[in-house]
Amino acid sequence: MPIHVLPTSLVNKIAAGEVIERPASIVKELVENSLDAGATRIDIAVEDGGRRLITVTDDGCGMGQVDLALAFAPHATSKIADEDDLYDIATMGFRGEALASVAAVSHASIRSATRAAGGPAISGFEIRASGEQTEPVRPCAAPPGTTVTVRDLFFNTPARRKFLRSANTEFGHISEQLARLALPHPHVAFTLAHNGRPVTSLSAVESTAKRVGDLFGEEVAEGLLPIAARSGPVGINGLIAAPAAARSSARWQYFFLNGRYIRDRILSHALREAYRGLVDPSRFPAAFVFISLAGGDVDVNVHPTKIEVRFRDGQLVHGELLAALRETLNRSDLTPAASLAAPADQTPQDDEMEKRRSSLRQALADFFRSAAPRQGRLEFAPRGGPHARTGAADRDGSYVPEGIEAEQVAVIAPLTPPGLPRPAGTDGEQAALQPAPLHMPSLAQPPAAPPPPLAQAIQVHNAYIVATDDDGLLIIDQHALHERLIYNDLRRRLAAGHLTGQRMLIPTPLPVTPAEADVLTRFEDLLARLGIEVAPFGPESWAVQRFPSLLAQRGVEPAAFCRELLDKLAEDESADTERLLEELLEMLACKAAVKAGQPLTAEEMAALLARRAEAEKASACPHGRPTTIKLTLRELEKQFKRS
Ligand SMILES: Nc1ncnc2c1ncn2[C@@H]1O[C@H](COP(=O)(O)OP(=O)(O)O)[C@@H](O)[C@H]1O
Ligand SMILES: [Mg+2]
Numbered sequence: 037m038p039i040h041v042l043p044t045s046l047v048n049k050i051a052a053g054e055v056i057e058r059p060a061s062i063v064k065e066l067v068e069n070s071l072d073a074g075a076t077r078i079d080i081a082v083e084d085g086g087r088r089l090i091t092v093t094d095d096g097c098g099m100g101q102v103d104l105a106l107a108f109a110p111h112a113t114s115k116i117a118d119e120d121d122l123y124d125i126a127t128m129g130f131r132g133e134a135l136a137s138v139a140a141v142s143h144a145s146i147r148s149a150t151r152a153a154g155g156p157a158i159s160g161f162e163i164r165a166s167g168e169q170t171e172p173v174r175p176c177a178a179p180p181g182t183t184v185t186v187r188d189l190f191f192n193t194p195a196r197r198k199f200l201r202s203a204n205t206e207f208g209h210i211s212e213q214l215a216r217l218a219l220p221h222p223h224v225a226f227t228l229a230h231n232g233r234p235v236t237s238l239s240a241v242e243s244t245a246k247r248v249g250d251l252f253g254e255e256v257a258e259g260l261l262p263i264a265a266r267s268g269p270v271g272i273n274g275l276i277a278a279p280a281a282a283r284s285s286a287r288w289q290y291f292f293l294n295g296r297y298i299r300d301r302i303l304s305h306a307l308r309e310a311y312r313g314l315v316d317p318s319r320f321p322a323a324f325v326f327i328s329l330a331g332g333d334v335d336v337n338v339h340p341t342k343i344e345v346r347f348r349d350g351q352l353v354h355g356e357l358l359a360a361l362r363e364t365l366n367r368s369d370l371t372p373a374a375s376l377a378a379p380a381d382q383t384p385q386d387d388e389m390e391k392r393r394s395s396l397r398q399a400l401a402d403f404f405r406s407a408a409p410r411q412g413r414l415e416f417a418p419r420g421g422p423h424a425r426t427g428a429a430d431r432d433g434s435y436v437p438e439g440i441e442a443e444q445v446a447v448i449a450p451l452t453p454p455g456l457p458r459p460a461g462t463d464g465e466q467a468a469l470q471p472a473p474l475h476m477p478s479l480a481q482p483p484a485a486p487p488p489p490l491a492q493a494i495q496v497h498n499a500y501i502v503a504t505d506d507d508g509l510l511i512i513d514q515h516a517l518h519e520r521l522i523y524n525d526l527r528r529r530l531a532a533g534h535l536t537g538q539r540m541l542i543p544t545p546l547p548v549t550p551a552e553a554d555v556l557t558r559f560e561d562l563l564a565r566l567g568i569e570v571a572p573f574g575p576e577s578w579a580v581q582r583f584p585s586l587l588a589q590r591g592v593e594p595a596a597f598c599r600e601l602l603d604k605l606a607e608d609e610s611a612d613t614e615r616l617l618e619e620l621l622e623m624l625a626c627k628a629a630v631k632a633g634q635p636l637t638a639e640e641m642a643a644l645l646a647r648r649a650e651a652e653k654a655s656a657c658p659h660g661r662p663t664t665i666k667l668t669l670r671e672l673e674k675q676f677k678r679s
Contacts, residue, residue, distance in 0.1 A: 045140075045168045048110060049193060052137035054340035058200060059086025059189055060209035061341065062138055066184050067217045068128035069135075070094035072115065073182065076240065077225040080214065084231070085206030087189055087197075095181040098150040101161045105173045107146055108165040110136035124331035128296060131337075135184075139165035141196070143187040149178040167192050204554030208606075211236065211551065215251050216297035219290060219324060222247040245275055248324060256288055256322050261368050263325070265360035270353055271328035272360045277321040278368060279314035284623075285603035288322035293334060295326075299343055302350045303327070303357060310361035318626070327353065493641045499632035501641055508668035514644065515632050516663040521647055522586070523625035530565065530621070536585045537567025543579035544594045546570055548602065553578060555606050562613060563601075566620060570598055590628045597627060 042050075056062060063080060070078045073096025083089040099107060106112040113132030116122060122130070138144050149160030160178025164171045190197035200206060207230050214236060218226050222244055228236040238250050249257035260275035277283075291303045303325065311321055335346040347353050493503040501512040529535055548556065556563070556570050556578065563570065566584060573579035580594040587597060604619060630636065636644070648664070672678075 048136065048140040048168075051110070051133060052140040053196070055133055055137040056141060056189075058209060059090055059206050060213040062086065062090050062142075062186055062189065063092065063210050064213050064217065064341070065129070065134035065138065066090070066092035066186075067214075069184075070096050070182065071217070071221060071224065072127045072129055073097045075181070075224060079227045079229075080210075081229040081232075082207065082210060085200075085203030086210055087200055087203065087206060088187065090186040090189075091183060093181065093183040095179075098160070098180055098182055099146070099148040100150050100152075101173055101175075104146060104148055104161050104163050107163065108135050108139045108144070108170050112136070122337060123335075125336055126294075126331065131340075133340075138184075138186055139170070140167065141193055142166070142189045142191060145185045146182060147176055147178045147185075148182040149180050151180045201558075202554055204550050205558070208551035208554065216290065218251065219244065219247060220292045220295040220297070220326060244273075244324060244326075248275060252288060252322075260322065260324075261364050263360045263364045265356060265363070267356055268352075269330050269333050270356045272325070272357055273328075274323065274325040276323045276325070276361065276364065279311060279321060279365070282311070282315040282319035282321040283603065284319060284600040285607045286320040287603060287607040288324075289320060290324050292324075292326045293336075293345055294328055294331075296336070296342060298345050300345065302347065302354045306354045306357040307361065310358055310365060314365065318622070325357065327357070329353070493638075493645055495636050495641060498635050501636070501645065503641075503645055505666075508666055508670075509672065510648075511665045511667075512645075512648065513632075513663055514634075514636065515629050517644055517648060519625045519629035520663050521644070521650070522628050523621060524650070526586075526621050526625060530617070534565040535567040537569065537582040538585045538588055539582050540580060540594065543573055543581050544583075544598075545573065546578045546580055546595050546598050546602075548578050552602055552606055555602065559605050559616075562617065562620075565617070566624065568598070568601070584624065586628050587624065592627045 055065065059082065063082070063086065067078055067080065070092060073094060075094035075096035077095050079091075079093045081089075081091050103114065109132075111132045112135075113130060115127045115130045115132075116125070135144070135146075143164075143166040145162060145164040147160055147162045160176050161173050162176040162178070163173045190200070211228065214226060214228050218224070218238055222241045225240040226236070226238040227234060236251075238247065241247055241250070245257060245260060248260065256277075259278055259281055261278060263272060263274050263276055265272045277288075289304070289307065291298055291300060293300075307321075307323055307325070315321060329347070333348045335348075336342050338344060338346045493501050495501050495514070499514060501510075501514055501517075503510045503512065526535065553572075567582060567586075568580070568584060569582035570578055571581050573581075580598050583594045583597075588594075601620065601623065604623070605616070630640075
């Protein structure tokens, strides 16, 4: 194949492709330029999600005639001069590529005036560029500062234009971009308008906390804890949520390096690590973390949009961040009232967990103590095999081990599961809306073989089931097991079609922003597969119209569930449907499963236990926690020094 040098216009389009993916990328580059120019106020106006028009106006230093003539030229910058500068970047930009890239794929113009130019009359200059064409600089009237206008993005690259999403989605990206730019610059005022309508207005404020509140609302900002540390080259500042305030979405986790938003695995890992054991792995604490490092300790020139960076000493940064986070979290643990007053969550908080654990230990100890002295040896399941039992079945079929009084074993379950309940979800539209007793929705396909007989089962502290199998003692987390079973079933059912939803008699209103409405429209098919329909309801609002039968029967609140779901969808733009579906199934299973704290009837326990073997194949709940802890007879014998 012959080799030839590509024409400049094509080279520029290729280069533009790296920097400009969508309208939000242009907003990012233009606002960064304004920040570099020392602006104290930046106004952004877009039309049609930025596809038709983007303008960014600032009150920064402006450009004179000579500089303006170079602004659209590729590799033209005022920010670095030689290679040494490259390793000590103090500005947002330095590659001199942004404006050239913008011009390569749109009709662009810049009007600018320097402060020195003074007077309001003909004091500024204007330059236009479009595709390969750049016009000469012309004088014009302009206030001090700069306005960049970008029209008809991708007008000359129709293939890329096709990749743009709806105006609402693109606007959503722009909003998110604004947050990333505005958070590290609270002292700069920002406005954002869409189709002539003001959407966001951020006045200059003193603190990041204030800016977080203005951007995300008091609900997110309230109760944030400050972090601060400085050690050697690493400076850390920021605000993090108390564990109890963790959310269902990682959307409010932001990391900044030297004032620039970045995504970084090392930093995310430190955050996860700091909260480990304090929040359920499926919850995400809000975090706004600002790291500062000397330019020499980080390379920002590894990604065209600089969203990824390379630390010279990643371990050091990780360690410092983790220490700073822990310091704050440990300190705030001293005020449990603050972290325990949170809205009820299905995940018990740490000390509640510890309480439950110690009462479980106590219950087990009592259990053994009450039986053992009189009996000498407690026969959970004799080594003779699963069917050999030493106790006698009493009149109602409950199994009473030898030596234990009847009233002591009131909770012991019958040996075989009673008639299996009707599977949830098959009753379709007519299904009742009030919570039903615990179903095993998974019983749509009853186990092929009759369940192996279980000697006995007891529920301890409404959270665990203690049972035996043929070679030991099982302690089962009722929520984790039920969740795993439901999850497996949901997967099976989804593979065969879609989940059953029931139409709501009275649709539940769901307040959504335009961007969220767009997300709902985009994921309509996915939601339908889960038995969920959220549709416009009246001129301004949306409502949940159809809701999975399984959840409705378990008394899950439709609006709250859909809100959480929406957070997840809005956060995930990757459109990796399969992965998303997986996450949503986990969420569904978790919500539908019995909770810790819920008393179970003997039948319910039996139904759960009957299918335990099947769950054991993957013996962790979808969140990665185990469902069962097993003590083998061997282990017990060792513990009791019988061997
Ligand atoms: N809003 C602005 N105010 C003042 N000068 C600007 C502005 N935008 C761009 N410039 C000038 O144009 C140059 C080129 O901008 P750009 O293509 O974004 O490259 P970079 O920001 O990497 O230098 C900048 O170095 C700066 O001197
Ligand atoms: Mg720039």
